[in-house]
């Protein structure tokens with residue numbers, strides 16, 4: 089069964105035009121940290137960590153700034169400097185989050201350069217110690233709690249696909265750090281005793297595919313090209329097309345013993361284990377027609393979107409700032425919003441921003457149902473939500489929605505389908 | 520270069536921030552565009568006067584829309600293209616002799632009753648144009664199903680008069696029969712009505728033998744006439760080429776799905792190939808697969824698998840299948856009328872089922888001689904079961 093489904097794509101989805109200019113063409117550029125960083129203590133929508141520093145304290149790069157009571161969710165300092173106060177900031181994912189404000193020592197502090205150690209030279213610790221060390225250095229892997237528990241996975245899927253069409257952080261990381269990513273993947277394969285480890289990327293990138301296959305020769309990592317139909321990069325769909333398994337409803341890939349991670353996370357692991365660096369600076373794609381040099385940048389968490397975009401240059405007055413990409417990112421009102429370790433992409437747009445069209449009667453064209461990568465009927469779910477018949481939604485499994493945005497994207501009647509599906513989902517989850 | 524400034528505040532709303540650009544008004548404008556080749560072919564075959572039929576049906580529909588605008592909840596941008604498309608679809612089914620009152624009334628009723636009263640935009644169950652058609656059919660039964668259907672003779676295309684008509688005695692085909700002086704049009708039954716005589720009991724028609732061969736030999740024009748449209752029929756029904764062009768535009772522009780016409784035409788073709796025709800004693804036995812079948816019974820018996828029949832070197836079975844496809848309103852119904860998205864199933868698989876049901880009902884209605892225009896009744900019947908088709912063709916949620 090595995091062999092038959094492998095290499096195929098999933099049902100639904102859409103080929104989206106890649107935006108020009110291609111942000112993947114440029115090498116990853118490192119930029120200086122702004123003079124003041126306000127490092128948020130929550131990376132996404134989880135509860136904030138507790139500060140472990142006090143005002144006036146001097147910190148060095150990689151020093152601990154805060155951690156959650158359980159010892160998870162550690163936040164480290166990306167730079168050396170002085171803690172000037174405990175501030176509160178808005179992140180794209182949460183408003184009014186506690187943050188540590190650091191006055192950066194010396195002008196133009198950039199990412200600390202690691203030692204010259206390579207993966208081959210490193211001794212990879214056993215599972216327990218490895219996960220311990222990653223946790224201590226603030227590398228939060230997807231499903232790390234599960235990894236802690238099972239300490240062994242069947243398949244590891246390392247995604248080089250950028251889910252959103254505007255983003256290229258994973259692709260560029262694979263291009264620039266092929267050796268590091270492959271050797272980290274091979275080491276994790278052994279550490280976790282995986283049956284198979286996949287390095288997945290867009291099958292249209294033939295040159296990169298063969299280069300990676302060359303790098304991976306003789307090691308257990310299988311380089312695998314998949315058709316990059318949006319939203320193939322999402323974890324459950326990767327499990328479906330690459331591992332040929334179906335993630336049960338309301339579960340994560342852990343349920344089928346597959347660990348889905350990505351190229352940037354491999355670099356975090358590499359830096360933590362081999363170079364003993366805490367997880368701080370991140371590769372972030374800056375895209376959109378309002379920036380003059382789109383590309384990938386190494387960014388310190390705690391920088392504002394404005395300070396990042398200043399490096400990429402503004403070509404036009406921005407009208408929309410999206411953290412994430414154009415399909416399912418989060419629009420933020422100003423450039424003062426602070427980036428976290430989770431941010432992978434910032435899209436700054438000018439042209440092409442348009443008010444949503446007036447919603448019209450559904451045409452019953454069936455496009456939304458065709459395009460949904462998880463086989464939902466968004467039209468039917470919206471109807472249930474509008475008629476307040478949410479109890480009927482249960483049997484239609486709205487919880488599997490990936491928030492990919494395709495149903496809204498294709499709907500000729502501009503109906504707010506995602507919102508309808510979300511209402512059904514919320515109803516089902518509180519039930 | 521002047522410094523570009525950050526705005527005080529940027530636009531914040533829900534994702535996605537881009538859109539495919541598809542819109543419902545565009546879909547219905549495409550249906551209107553797809554009607555253009557059919558209209559042009561009709562104008563040539565029946566005289567340019569029939570454009571007035573299209574215009575009046577569209578006007579009737581737009582008028583209905585205008586009257587109902589206070590009851591139609593939303594969809595303001597697609598309102599008028601939708602009404603217009605419905606009017607044009609209705610006009611395609613009408614005979615060239617229809618006058619202007621019937622299309623006007625039909626278009627009006629189609630929108631007011633079929634669209635607004637029976638559910639409103641996006642929710643109606645039955646195809647509004649065909650609801651209008653059915654209502655007109657009830658009001659004035661003769662108007663939509665005349666016994667003879669005129670069309671212009673060779674050399675009189677576009678500008679000839681359907682009044683200067685000769686009732687089709689001796690008509691052998693468009694290129695084969697030269698009209699006598701003063702005659703500008705022929706009047707014949709529709710090819711399909713001739714053909715289905717072979718499925719029913721003998722009809723006294725000058726004592727003519729109605730077995731398949733004699734139908735082709737004595738009563739039907741060459742098949743190519745039905746492809747080019749020079750045969751009797753509704754003003755948008757006769758020209759297979761124009762219908763195909765319009766239909767392919769719709770499919771290519773994703774306004775309709777290929778599954779529906781393919782399934783419907785395929786079903787009709789298969790049924791026409793196997794459904795028994797009446798064969799007169801003495802003429803039977805032409806099918807190599809069924810030797811002697813029909814010989815025993817007298818005066819007439821059934822011949823199964825007519826597709827296999829070859830009589831006097833002429834593949835009558837194949838010809839019968841071809842006439843079934845192009846000799847009546849089937850192509851127009853499948854390519855241009857039935858694909859209205861609102862009254863068809865949601866998914867491609869649903870369209871397949873819909874097409875199969877449509878083809879089967881249309882064929883059975885045809886050969887049992889229930890009513891002319893059985894294909895339109897078949898669409899209305901299939902519209903009724905669309906909710907059921909939608910339910911059984913809903914996609915599986917992986918992992919659920």
Ligand code: SF4
Nearest residue numbers: 460489490492493495
């Ligand atoms: S319902 Fe959810 S998963 Fe399906 S297309 Fe819409 S946003 Fe994507």
Ligand code: SF4
Nearest residue numbers: 450451453454456499
């Ligand atoms: S895409 Fe929009 S118009 Fe088409 S069926 Fe879905 S909700 Fe209706």
